[in-house]
Amino acid sequence: MPVPGRICPRSGSPAVECAATCCAGECYAFSPPDSLFAEKLGFWGKPLAYAPPQMPPSFEAASSFDMVVATRNRLFSITPETEHGTAVRYLKDASLMLFMGRALQGILKSGSKDLIPCYEGVLRGKVDEDRTARLEEIISDLRKALPEKGSAEVQAQRMKGVFSLHMASKLRECT
Amino acid sequence: MAKSLYENYKNFPKTDCGYCGNTSCITMLRRFCSGELPLSECIYFRAGLYNVNEFSCSPPVPRGTQKPSISYIRPCPTDADRISVEVSLLPPEGSKYGYFDMITLDNIFNHAVPGLRISPSLGIARLESEWGDVMGFSEGRVLIRRASNESSAFWQLSRFVRSLWAAVS
Ligand code: SF4
Numbered sequence: 113m114p115v116p117g118r119i120c121p122r123s124g125s126p127a128v129e130c131a132a133t134c135c136a137g138e139c140y141a142f143s144p145p146d147s148l149f150a151e152k153l154g155f156w157g158k159p160l161a162y163a164p165p166q167m168p169p170s171f172e173a174a175s176s177f178d179m180v181v182a183t184r185n186r187l188f189s190i191t192p193e194t195e196h197g198t199a200v201r202y203l204k205d206a207s208l209m210l211f212m213g214r215a216l217q218g219i220l221k222s223g224s225k226d227l228i229p230c231y232e233g234v235l236r237g238k239v240d241e242d243r244t245a246r247l248e249e250i251i252s253d254l255r256k257a258l259p260e261k262g263s264a265e266v267q268a269q270r271m272k273g274v275f276s277l278h279m280a281s282k283l284r285e286c287t
Numbered sequence: 288m289a290k291s292l293y294e295n296y297k298n299f300p301k302t303d304c305g306y307c308g309n310t311s312c313i314t315m316l317r318r319f320c321s322g323e324l325p326l327s328e329c330i331y332f333r334a335g336l337y338n339v340n341e342f343s344c345s346p347p348v349p350r351g352t353q354k355p356s357i358s359y360i361r362p363c364p365t366d367a368d369r370i371s372v373e374v375s376l377l378p379p380e381g382s383k384y385g386y387f388d389m390i391t392l393d394n395i396f397n398h399a400v401p402g403l404r405i406s407p408s409l410g411i412a413r414l415e416s417e418w419g420d421v422m423g424f425s426e427g428r429v430l431i432r433r434a435s436n437e438s439s440a441f442w443q444l445s446r447f448v449r450s451l452w453a454a455v456s
Contacts, residue, residue, distance in 0.1 A: 124309075124314045124317040124318050124321075124383075124384050124456060125309070125310045125311065125314045125456060126311075126313075126314075126388045126391040126453060126454045126455065126456045127452055127453055127454065127455045127456065128391070128395070128453035128454070129310035129311055129314065129391075130310070130456075132310065133310065140378065140455075141455045141456065144449065144452070145376055145386075145448040145449065145451070145452055145455055146444065146445040146448050146449060148355045148356070148357070148374060148376060149357060149374060149441055149444065149445070152357075152437070152438070152441040153438075153441055153442060153445055154438045154442075180395070180397070181399070183395060184395055184396060184399060184400070187395070187450060187452070187453050188400075188450055190449045190450065190452060191446060191449065192442055192445035192446055192449065194449070199449065199452070203452060203453065206453055210395075214303055218304065251305075254306070255306065258333075259306075259330050259331075259333050259334035260334055261334050261335055261336060264330055264331060264333075264334035264336055265336075267306075267330060268300070268302050268304040268306060268330045268331065269302070269304070271304040271305060271306045271330065272302055272303060272304035272305065274305075275304060275305025275306070276303075276305065278305075279305075279310065
């Protein structure tokens with residue numbers, strides 16, 4: 113857990129990735145980068161309200177959904193008029209999409225069909241602590257298996273699927 | 288000879304698989320460069336698919352004790368009716384990694400936003416628009432030129448740095 117005003121032990125990760133590792137969001141990466149000159153910003157109208165992201169309904173639909181574009185659009189939803197709490201939610205949404213996009217790639221490239229129900233659970237936004245624990249077990253088993261030249265690519269892609277799902281699952285628990 | 292972070296990154300696996308425990312390959316590489324982690328943590332190096340000896344970088348220099356500040360607000364040298372503003376957004380004291388991670392930005396935005404150009408090798412992001420040209424540097428300096436007035440300048444700066452928030456590290 114990062115200490116406010118101090119460098120997080122995970123520092124080196126950009127905020128869009130940190131968002132998944134830290135529920136509290138106390139890290140300096142979660143304070144708006146424009147807070148230095150906040151009083152110089154003149155606003156007109158109301159602060160913009162949170163609008164939930166559109167997520168594909170299934171693994172199959174996700175396969176033809178561009179998560180990178182969705183991530184980018186979420187980040188561009190953060191405007192000077194976006195209130196801090198809403199802005200952090202958008203950042204977390206972007207993080208979710210980033211990891212769901214990576215998870216999809218990992219699952220497809222490694223042929224890890226066993227992860228599809230888990231993927232769909234995260235897509236639907238279901239909070240499931242057992243799922244997070246199961247993913248942690250798979251991660252730990254994958255790390256125990258010594259990688260070999262011939263199988264490392266598939267192992268890495270499976271790991272990408274599981275690890276990214278784990279990050280996304282944790283994000284669902286945090287928001 | 289030590290290479291830049293970006294030179295090393297270009298030849299890195301870039302799978303972002305998390306085997307090494309980091310959220311992405313760029314984070315692993317930064318931690319390798321700062322001496323925190325050996326490359327053998329990476330699955331590809333461990334499997335012998337990548338050679339440790341092909342990667343080398345100088346440790347990053349921790350930032351000093353300067354404080355975040357508005358460096359200046361002044362008329363543009365080429366057009367006195369317009370103004371330039373520069374701000375320094377800084378990570379916490381002692382941070383080794385700079386402020387904006389331009390490699391992550393390049394991976395996310397990837398030439399897809401009109402007017403936004405990112406150079407991870409130079410550590411610069413630039414957004415050109417009719418309301419002024421904004422430039423951000425990886426160490427956290429951000430400046431706008433040709434803004435029509437002070438409030439527009441700060442609005443554009445805010446819009447720009449909030450769009451890059453994802454890469455604050
Ligand atoms: S194990 Fe290697 S490929 Fe995977 S995230 Fe770490 S550095 Fe990248």
